[in-house]
Amino acid sequence: MRATVLVRPKPGILDPQGQAVESSLRHLGFAVSDARIGRLVELELETDDSAEARAQIERMCEQLLANPLIESYEIELRTDT
């Protein structure tokens, strides 16, 4: 089963990378009022059970993929097997 995990800085958390991108985009002439940078993790899991996959990914996020103090995550499962 394939899964996509979107990891974003939580609202209110400083995002220096986003600020740099916003500033660069404005220097290039784009009318952008905010930019936030997160990560996209695409996983191929060996399980085919959605509930099991979601539970595993939540543990992966807590342990490795995200920093739960400052980042939120969103899990999208795709059953295209």
Add this chain to the structure above:
Amino acid sequence: MRATVLVRPKPGILDPQGQAVESSLRHLGFAVSDARIGRLVELELETDDSAEARAQIERMCEQLLANPLIESYEIELRTDT
């Protein structure tokens, strides 16, 4: 208008960060057969026109947000204004 840009390494392009994550997840005991890492860019644009927003973001991706040689990008617009 808010937009989300998903930037992924193209298929076949080496992704050392993804390999490191895959290896770490396996060491933690997760049954993962592939992991790829990309970026998530969330933008607040000043335009409210979808076609104009999409055209602007395509130029941003070509110039700054992605490396078109090795990365593909996907644009999602949200008209929640």
